[in-house]
Amino acid sequence: MIEVKAVSKSFGEVKAVKEVTFTAPDHQVTALLGANGAGKTTTLRMIYALITPQTGEILIDGVNPKEHPEKARKLLGVLPDTRGLYKRLTARENIEYFGKLHGMSDIDIKNRTASLVEDLRMQEFIDRKTDGFSQGQRVKVAIARALVHDPQNIILDEPTNGLDVMSTRGVRRFLEKEKQRGKCILFSSHVMQEVAAVSDEILIVSDGTIAARGTEQSLMELTKATNLEDAFVHIVTNGEGHE
Amino acid sequence: MNKQIITVMLKEIKDNMRDKKSLMSSVIMGAVFMPVMFVAMMNFMVSMQKDKAExxxxxxxxxxxxxxxxxxxxxxxxxxxxxxxxxxxxxxxxxxxxxxxxxxxxxxxxxxxxxxxxxxxxxxxxxxxxxxxxxxxxxxxxxxxxxxxxxxxxxxxxxxxxxxxxxxxxxxDVSTTQSKGAMLLSFLPYALILGLFIGSMYLAIDTTAGEKERNSLEALLLNPIKRSHLLTGKLFATMTFGLITMVVTLVTFKLVMPFMPLKELGMTVNLGFKNIGILVLVLGPLAIMAASLQTIIATFSKSFKEAQTYVGLLMLIPGIPSFALMFLPLKEKLWMMLIPILSQNLIINQIMRGEEVRATAIIAAIIGSLLVGLLLALLAIKLYNRESLLFSD
Missing domain, CATH: 3.40.1710 (abc type-2 transporter like fold)
Incomplete structure (x- = not known):
């Protein structure tokens, strides 16, 4: 479970995140939906302790990442928005490296990699050097290495960005399975379709704040819209409807 | 040593061993090309002087x-x-x-x-x-x-x-072919120190600016490892390459020694196991300094290319004492042995002249270089800890 309480962050004059509060519980997919630059990535980066919030508090299964960054990261599996791999290493070696950094034993890494290869369907390229991988293959390896330690909490920043239909479906299927296993999944996206397809709760992020929250259904009822996109536009423009 | 540090170090070594470009630029260029060049130059000079006279x-x-x-x-x-x-x-x-x-x-x-x-x-x-x-x-x-x-x-x-x-x-005119040859030989310290710098250069850049450029840094920082441990592992890998290149350079020099026209120059350079041991001892600590300096510069650089430019310029610095000593003969004092690069220059020159290197000089050289190297390593780690590390571009 991830708890975010009144968290803010400014970069110089710019207030990127303002007093944001929300909870992403276990057994659920929570989505941060917002336009580019709305503050999604900054919020996520504060959760995984890459940047320190100026106010507020974050708890990951009760652990504050500001005070115990290493301990918090053990509870988290993160796919950041930059997902470069080591090109001279094979996909398996990329995953092993992160597993070792998590302090896992060789046997554990081997078993976990086998199950990730199965779930993400990476059999064909798992022992190839990652140089020249397709976007879809790269994201799969990046997800696998982020989740090699089988964390309870999973954060994904724009996971299906730039993926084709088949790869997107593969990632969605994987997330669905992880949810069934009781994981807390928090992801950010600007793609309405995707958010509507996979999330149990939607948080609409606009201008550094959470403008609205609810299920797809409740957000549409709230704004009297017939689809999520119209609801989203209605919320971020304060009911004016157009940009 | 911390297990995570070893993991990072081994990964960087494996990763870079697979890169033909980095192996070429460090080992081949630094360790093989330079000594061979050196021998060719010396032979050319001696044969030219012979021509004139005979x-x-x-x-x-x-x-x-x-x-x-x-x-x-x-x-x-x-x-x-x-x-x-x-x-x-x-x-x-x-x-x-x-x-x-x-x-x-x-x-x-x-x-x-x-x-x-x-x-x-x-x-x-x-x-x-x-x-x-x-x-x-x-x-x-x-x-x-x-x-x-x-x-x-x-x-x-x-x-x-x-x-x-x-x-x-x-x-x-007391200048002889010997003293002219000796002047060429005074370039040798630079050749050896440069080998060390060339050896660690590629890794220093690849593990910092390279990591940033290939967008793998953020994911790496998300692992439960202290940044100081992360950078320590990277520094160890960088140093390892520097040390390997230095040892290979020394071995190459030892191998090409018979092809140097030393007899014609009336010189006897004893590059036996004892002297090679001394060279490894006094040059070794420089690896920490070279790796840390290069890493600091590469961490600051916005891109791989920028890092290459600046780190390349850095290689001129170890040349300064070598060139200065060519023109300003210096009476060696013990305190000079505490100054990194200068001390290595002086000791290599002593070996070239066939003098016995004193133990105190060796110890002073090791202490001085280690100290400066460790300070620079700490500075590199401190810089790596900044929040802005990810966003400097």
Missing amino acids: KQLEMAIQGSANAVSFISHIKTQGVKIKEFNGNPTLAIENKDEEAVVVIPENFAEKFEAGVPAKIEVYYDATAKGTTNMTQQRIKSLIKTYGTTIGMTRLQLRGISPSLLNAVVVEEH
């Missing part, structure tokens, strides 16, 4: 019939006469001849009359190397001949030729 002089002469006694005189000096017909200026411009001597038709006439008889020498003063030596030897031969004849004439008139020499200059 090669038979060949003189292209036009109108040799006009000065029979001159010709027979220079023949006794071991000069080979080559008859020349044509345009002397053109022959030199076309590099057919290095110098041409022209004896005018009225030479004998003037010579017998006792008035200055002219011999023309054509040459190119801007020419380099052996050409320049040839013309100098020709002119000095002619001058010696003229002086000898002049003296004979004075003697015939009952005047002592020594009256002409009111003042004599006695030259004592």
Whole structure:
């Protein structure tokens, strides 16, 4: 479970995140939906302790990442928005490296990699050097290495960005399975379709704040819209409807 | 040592061992190319000096019939006469001849009359190397001949030729091929230190600016590892490459030693196991300094290319003491041995001169370099801990 309480962050004059509060519980997919630059990535980066919030508090299964960054990261599996791999290493070696950094034993890494290869369907390229991988293959390896330690909490920043239909479906299927296993999944996206397809709760992020929250259904009822996109536009423009 | 540090170090070594470019640029360039270059340069220099001293002089002469006694005189000096017909200026411009001597038709006439008889020498003063030596030897031969004849004439008139020499200059040129060779050898410290810098350069860049450029840094930082441990692992990998390159450089030098014209230079350089051991001991601690300095610069750089430029410029720094010592001979003091790079220079020079290196000097050199290296490593780690590390671009 991830708890975010009144968290803010400014970069110089710019207030990127303002007093944001929300909870992403276990057994659920929570989505941060917002336009580019709305503050999604900054919020996520504060959760995984890459940047320190100026106010507020974050708890990951009760652990504050500001005070115990290493301990918090053990509870988290993160796919950041930059997902470069080591090109001279094979996909398996990329995953092993992160597993070792998590302090896992060789046997554990081997078993976990086998199950990730199965779930993400990476059999064909798992022992190839990652140089020249397709976007879809790269994201799969990046997800696998982020989740090699089988964390309870999973954060994904724009996971299906730039993926084709088949790869997107593969990632969605994987997330669905992880949810069934009781994981807390928090992801950010600007793609309405995707958010509507996979999330149990939607948080609409606009201008550094959470403008609205609810299920797809409740957000549409709230704004009297017939689809999520119209609801989203209605919320971020304060009911004016157009940009 | 911390297990995570070892994990990072082994990964960086494995990753870079697979990169032919980094292996080429460090080991091949630093460790093999440099010593071989060095030997080639030394041999070239020695053979050029030999040429000057020993090669038979060949003189292209036009109108040799006009000065029979001159010709027979220079023949006794071991000069080979080559008859020349044509345009002397053109022959030199076309590099057919290095110098041409022209004896005018009225030479004998003037010579017998006792008035200055002219011999023309054509040459190119801007020419380099052996050409320049040839013309100098020709002119000095002619001058010696003229002086000898002049003296004979004075003697015939009952005047002592020594009256002409009111003042004599006695030259004592103590420069020898040996001291010139020694000057070249004083470049050796730089070659060895440079090997170390070249060896660690590629990894310093690849593990920091490279990690950023290939967008793998953020994911890496998300692992439960302290940044100080992360960078320590990277520094160890970088140092390992520097040390490997240094040892390979030393071995290469040892292997090419027999091909150095040391005997011709009258030098005996003892690169035995003891001296190699001393070199490894005093150069080793420099690896920490080189790796840390390069890592600091690469961490600050926005891109791989920018890092390459700055880290490349850094390599000129270890050259400063080497060049300074070439021109400013320094009396070694113990405190100088505490200064990194300078101490290595001094100790390598001592070995080259065949002197015994004192234990105190070795210890001082190790302590000084280690201390500076560790301070720089701490600074590198401190810089790596900044929040802005990810966003500097």
